[in-house]
Amino acid sequence: MADSAPAASSAGDAPQQPEQPSKNALKKAQKEKEKAEKKAAAKARELAERQKKEAADAEDVSKDSYGELPLIGSKDFKPTETPRVDLSTVAEHEDKEITFRCWVENARSQSAKLAFLNLRQGLNTVQAVIAASDKLSKQMVKFCGTVSTESTLVVTGLVKRVKEPIKSATIKDFEIHILKLFVEAKAEIPLPLQVDDAERPLPDTGLGEEEEKPAEGDARPLVGLNTRLNNRTIDLRAKVNHAIFVVKSGVCGLFQEFLSKQGFTLVQTPKILGAASEGGANVFELKYFDRSAYLAQSPQFYKQMLIASRFQKVMEIGPVFRAENSNTARHLTEFTGLDLEMEFQEHYHEVMRVLEDLMLFIFNELNARYKKETDLVRSVYHVDDFKLPESGKVPRIPFLEGIKMLREAGEEVGDYDDLSTPQEKHLGRLVLEKYGSDFYTLDQFPIAIRPAYTMPSPSNPLLSNSYDLFMRGQEICSGAQRIHSAELLASQMRKHDPPIDPNGAGTKDYVDSFRYGCPPHGGGGFGLERIVQFWLGLPNIRMTSLFPRDPQRVTP
Structure with missing residues (x-):
């Protein structure tokens, strides 16, 4: 008997259907597929581009004539010895x-x-x-x-x-x-300052603050002095700035050239002093091993001591430090001094004549040798040509006569008052109008406003044998006949306001140097940066210092 067919399974024993993928899983799979396809396509394009570039490079007839060189000095390199042209x-x-x-x-x-x-x-x-x-x-x-x-x-x-x-x-x-x-x-971009902006004038803010405004007819703002000084290595690339420092170098060279022919010896005096020798508070103190020292405010004492040492004529170009909290357009805390000292025969005006002829030589040679640079700067900072007198005809105006000229022009000033900067500028305009010169000397200053080593005037005890030289109504040089008697010098130091001790640590050697016989002498000290500023008509003295130092700035 045939086996009977198996009985039908009950409902609970029915076979299960395969589980269908979820919609999310399908989407994920589709994305993975698309991603893989895109990646493959990108690789294909990259390969095609590489092959195209290789083909183009192979066809580049100039491939050996351009490109970026390896950093010079970083690897062995055989010089081409190709002559370079200026x-x-x-x-x-x-x-x-x-x-x-x-x-x-x-x-x-x-x-x-x-x-x-x-x-x-x-x-x-x-x-x-x-x-x-x-x-x-x-x-x-x-x-x-x-x-x-x-x-x-x-x-x-x-x-x-x-x-x-x-x-x-x-x-x-x-x-x-x-x-x-x-x-x-290769220069990184963007630059922190556009060199083209450094070729344009400063905004007219007086002291070069960050007030930036468009120039007339120009949509671009003028870049302020602080921005420029904060990015000085870029700022200094401007042609106008290069021209400024070519002129500045020229002034130094001409100063030394003229005085060398006059028999002056170039010297270098100390800039670190053991005491604040010239008195006053405008001196920088520094730690010097286990004691205090001071940065020199001028080479004055040493210049005179060299005259006492039988150097008849000396000159120096060196740094000068003044701790004056003067935030003006013509003051720096560190500047370059052009100094000279010389013995004279009979009258201190012999020294004045040397100073005046020195500056006339510098001005005339700047016009002759540095006209290109001067014209470039003045094309940006417009200023009238500097009007010069002939040698021997530099206006020499007694201080009291200058006071009289100012009073007649409406200024209120006493006979023995020190002149303010606006008054100096006013006097400069009056001198230009009367004498036709932007360069002049003011002689016989009140003794109360001069250093203690200044020789009193024989004609008026309230005056002194001292003088200042001016450019465009602003002082560039202060000088005088110096006291060469130890006794008179000590007396004047004690009477000075404030008094100076002639036996003090920073003054005794100086005073004693005149006890052993010293000829009559005088001299002066120029501010190099001021000469350049006033010659070129620059609005701020900081533009004449590579990396200027003032009460607010000690970097970069």
Whole structure:
């Protein structure tokens, strides 16, 4: 008998259906699939781009003529010994190939096949052009047109004369047709300060505060002095700033040149003193091993001691420190002093004549040797040409006569009052009007407002044999006949306000130096930065100091 068929399973024993994936799981799987597809596509594009670039590089006929050089000194490098050219001589190389170092003022692509660059070297700028051709690739044109501003380059190119003067460069009759361009040092962008902004004048705020406003007819704000000084290494790249310091260097050279021919010996006196020798509170104290010392306010005592040491004429160029809390446009706490001291034969006006002729020499030679730099700065900071008298005809105005001139012009000032800065400037305008000179000497100052070592005037005990020299109505030099008698010097020091002890730690050696015979002598001290400021017509003396120091600033 055949086996019977199995009985049908009960409802509870029915087979289960496979579990269907959730909607979220389906979406996740779809996303993973799309992600994988995108990744694969990206890799494919990257590979294609790499292959395309490799193919383009293989076809780049200029690939060895441009690019970024390795950091010089970081790896072995065989010098090319290619002569480098100064752009000031570019006219001598017409239609010739030259190589020069420069930096980028501006780079711009006109098209895929054409780019222009403004290149600078020192105070010279030149236009450079690069155009794609069979020998110059579009890749090189693109590279040159996108080099970052202020990057340092080595460029090789042909010097070509242009039909029309180039207005945007100092070299107007020639341009450079680029053949090679390599970046030696790439500039990071953005710059903290645009060099182009540093070429423009300061906002008219008196002291250079951060009041920034657009110049007339210009949408860009003027950048204030504090911003510029906080980014000084960028600020100093401006051509106008380079010109300022070329002029400043020139003044130092001319000072030494003139006095050397007059028989002056260049000296260097100490700047660290054991005592605040000239009295007063305007001195910087510092820790010197286990005791206090002070920064020199001037080389005055040492200059005189050298005269007592039989040096007939001495000069010095060196730092001067004044702890004066003067936040004005013409004061610094550290500046450069141009000092001289000399014996004279019969009258202290012999010294005045040397000082006056010295400055006339400097002014005339600045006009002759540094006209380019002077004109560049004055084109930004407009000032009238400096009016000079002839040698021997520098106006010498007795102090009391200057007081009289001011009174007649409406100023209220006493016979023996010290002049304020506005009064000095007013007197300068009056002297210019009367004598036609921006340079003059004020003689016979009140003795009460001069240092204790100043010789009293024989004609009036309230006056002294002292003088100041002025530019455009502002003092640049203070000087006098010095007392060369130890007894008279000690007496005047005790009577000074405030009194000075002639036997004090910082004064005894100085006073004693005159006990052994010292000829009559006098001299003066110039503020180098003031000479440069007033000559160029600059609104603030800080512009004449590379890294200025004032009551608010000791960095950078």
